[in-house]
Amino acid sequence: MYDEQSLSHTKWDCKYHVIWKPKYRKKSIFGALLKYLGEIFRELAKQKECTVIEGHLMPDHVHIVLSIPPKYSVAQRVGFITGKSAIQSGRNFQGRKKNFVGQNFWARGYCVFTVGKDEDAVRASIQHQEKEAKRIDPLN
Incomplete structure (x- = not known):
């Protein structure tokens, strides 16, 4: 439950539930890209x-629980992960040899929550995302 880690003078357990989506909320995460992005993240x-503790990719958004040391900001780490994953998926799945110029795969913003004592509930929620989406929208 509590996975305390340590730096030289610090004990910490900082976990964040992060959600982000593709540009214009397009349903563009599927097939081989789905498995590839999981490995890349x-x-x-x-x-x-x-460390990626838990994650789930839906066709139109990503849920992930990250463990980030307190000496780093969440914005730096999420920005790095989204930026580099967009470049790599563009090269491997969209046939681009160079970096994106004026084109983005991920939307600019993201949503982040701290995970405290309810870590098990957050992880269960992420694991049941797909089932819940089909229950709400049976055409999915």
Whole structure:
């Protein structure tokens, strides 16, 4: 439940529930891109000393729980993950050899919540996203 980690003079357990979406909320996350993005998010988080604890990708948004050390800001880490994943998916799935110029895969904003004592509830909520979406919209 509490996974305390430590730095040289600090004990910490900082987890954040982050939600972001593709530009214009297009349903563009599916198929091979879906599996690819999951791996990329984990790899990019690891590069920046973060850990993906739980995550779920829907066709029109992403839910992820990140463990970020307190010496880093959430905005820096989420910006890095979204920016680099957009560049890599553009190169591998949209045939672009160079970086995006004036085109974005992810929307600018994101939503972030701290995860406290209700971590199990947040993780269960993320795991049941797809089932809930089908219940609300049966045409999905």
